[in-house]
Amino acid sequence: MYDKKLVKLLRNASILLQIKGENIFKANAYSNAADIIESQQLDVAELVQNGKLGxxxxxxxxxxxxxxxYVQTGKMSFYEKLISEVPEELIKITKIPGIGPKKTKQLYxxxxxxxxxxxxxACIEGxxxxLKGFSEKTQEILLNSIQHIKAWKGKKQLFACFQEGENVASILRSTPAVEEFSIVGEMRRYTEVISNVEFLVACESPEPVIDVFKSKYSIAVEENLLKFETDEEISVVIHFSNPENYHWQLHNLTASDEYLNHFQQYFEEKTNSRFNLLVFPLKDHKLQSERQIFDLLDLQYIPPELREKAIAIEKAKAREIPRLVDEKDLKGMIHVHSTWSDGFNSIEQMAIAAKNLGFEYIAICDHSQTARYANGLEPERVLQQHKEIDELNSKGLGIRILKGIESDILPDGSLDYSEDILRQFDLVVASVHSHFKMTKSEMTRRIIYAIMSPYTHILGHPTGRLLLARDSYEVDVKEIIDAAADYGKIIELNANPYRLDLPWEYLxxxxxxxxxxxxxxxxxxxNSLVDVFYGVKFARKGWLEPKDVVNCLSVDDFMSYIKSIGKQ
Structure with missing residues (x-):
């Protein structure tokens, strides 16, 4: 496991060196090192110990x-000196869209x-x-961005919370006083943005558990609650329950307010008993599992991901909860990048990694020629890449490699290759990567025009959102979905944890x-191929079944389906 604190420190050092005005190559050495450690999951401590880091x-x-x-002392004197010269708080300013280290240096x-x-x-005061390089429009955009930062304060992406949650879970697993525990709340429902990492712990007495966490974190204790913040500034809440009420609280603490209000109403009507959030009211029954709650209430079991809306209870009453898509259903790994554009691994490395995860086929979808910032493929490089893919497929790697592309949707809605090139691909993912500031009608028209192209198979990251970093562009999502339905096109659920796009409500x-x-x-x-499994959980939240997910098809059925799209 790589050292996340070291990676963060190296990236921060790179930013601060740029603000200080140091040579850009010197600054980039630190961020490049962080990227290598993270992407290759390097155990730096072991490399240092063996003298192999160099x-x-x-x-x-x-x-x-x-x-x-750093490995030997937990500190880096170089970094300590750096933050004494350049305020560390400036790093947060560099994260604002449109403001990098260079402009932050100017502002400072x-x-x-x-x-x-x-x-x-300073924005409010005009x-x-x-400042040189700024304008009233820039000032307005900055103010808008700051408002977003305030609105997002205290929120974290789902994947970051799971990473920190695993650290907490490992402590709970090794604590003898803990009889059972589970994540609850937003995390268990796989909400894309999380306020708190929440756990429910069953134990006879919370004191021994509290003592363990007291030795590791600065904690606050309330009645049946333990709160603290991790080194990554993620808020953790641990709820304590006696073993008798654990399964009841597990259900209730997982639910959204809307779901729980509807559940409470149904419970009281069904049992003629008063609802209690923490204590199971039906004294004649001893709960052995969460599923038993649903059985007692004559409800079909509702998976945690669906416990958002009241409709889940109505569907459960009617026995209409479908068998949701699961990780084991996926057969194809679609939309991955390689070193041909801006990826870190070769096509062969990506293919073997996907095979080792149990996938039958992988679609390499590197960036297209307009994406110069991402080393996009010019037509001649497309043909060279296809030759490599043919050679790899002939080697018998045990996984089929498909010739895909992530083609930019240009401002007028066209794709950025000629028809002669577009017809060379097995599949085309069409995505918006630029000109985000169009009006809603312009952006909607642009994307629908791309959907209408006979060469578009999949619409990539449809809203363009980056969670806690960039809002969706202005677009009528339902109109986009209607167009995809009309033209028989596929829409991507981009499982990158910074995106999770299409939003689940639109799924x-x-x-x-x-x-x-x-x-x-x-x-x-x-290493990030496993992000697809975040997508599966998110798909379940959108009520998707295997039949709704095109890469649950075998490679032959998938290719038949893709080929049928251009004929519609």
């Missing part, structure tokens, strides 16, 4: 010395801005527009319209 490309003598100090040096609050005040609408979904990781390295 053998890895990108780790020069000076950097190895600094990392060795010209206006003395150190924090986001300083920046907001000081930003007077439900797509299902109603008969639009098939492709659950795609959008991976740029083989």
């Amino acid at each position: 053998e890895i490309k990108g780790f020069g003598e000076a950097l190895v010395k600094k990392i060795t100090e 040096e010209k206006l003395g801005i150190r924090t986001i609050e300083d920046l907001e005040k 000081k930003i527009a007077s 439900m609408y797509a299902k109603e319209k008969g639009v098939r979904i492709s659950i795609n990781p959008d991976s740029h390295d083989y």
Whole structure:
């Protein structure tokens, strides 16, 4: 397991060096090292211990010395000196869209801005527009971005919470006083953005558990609750229950307010008993499992992901909860990138990694020629890549490699290759990567035009959102889904944990319209192929069944389906 704190420190060092005005190559050495550690999951401590860190490309003598100090002491004196020279709070400003290290340096040096609050005040006072390279429009955009940051404060992406949650879970597993435990709340429902990482713990007495966490974190204790914040600034809440009420609380603490209110009403009508959130009211029954609750109430079992809306209870009453898609149903790994564009691993490495995860086929969908920033493929490189894929398929790797592309949707809605090139691909994922500021009608028209292309098979990351970083562009999503239904096209559920796009509410609408979904990781390295499983959980939240997900098909059936699309 790689050291996340070290990766964060190296990335922060790179940003601060740029703000300080150091040579860009020196600054990039730190961020590049962080990328290598993360993408290759390097155990830096072991490499330092064996004296092998310097053998890895990108780790020069000076950097190895600094990392060795960190491994041995938990600190890096170079970084401590750096933050004494450049305020560490400036890093948060660089994360604002449109404001990188260079502009942050200007804001710091010209206006003395150190924090986001300083920046907001300067925007309100009109000081930003007077700076070179800024304008009143920039100032307005900055203020809007700051409002988003405030609205998102305390929120974290689902995947980050699961990573931290696993650390908490490992502590709970090794604590003898813990009889049972489970995640609850938003995480168990697989909500894309999380306020708190919540656990429910069954134990006779919470004190021994509290003592364990007290030795590791700065904690706050309330009645039947333990709260603390991790090193990654993620809020954790642990609920305590006696073993008798554990399964009842597991159900109730998982639910959204809307679901729970409807459940409470149904429970009281069905049992003629008063609902209690924490204590199971039916004294004649001893709960052995969460499923038993549903059996006692004559309800079909409702998976945790569906416990958002009241409709789940109505469907459970009617025995209409479908068999939702599961990880084992997926056969195809669609929309992954390789070193041909901006990926970190070769096509062969990506294919073997997908095979090892149990997949039958993989579609390489590198960036197209317009995406110069991502080393997009010009037509001649497309043909070269296809030759490599043919050679790899002839080697018998045990997985079929498909010739895909992620083609940019241009502002007018056209794809960025000629028809002669487009017809060379096994499948085309069409995505918007630029010109986000169109009006709603313009963007909707643009995407529908791309959907109408006979060469488009899948619409990629349909709303363009980046969770807690960028809102969706203005687009009529239902109109887009309607167009996909009309033209028989597939819509992507981009499983990249920063996206999870299409939003789950629209997955439900797509299902109603008969639009098939492709659950795609959008991976740029083989370690992130597993992101597809976040997508599966999110698909379940949208009520998707295996028949709704196109990459649940075998490779032959998938290719037959893809070929049928252009004929509709």
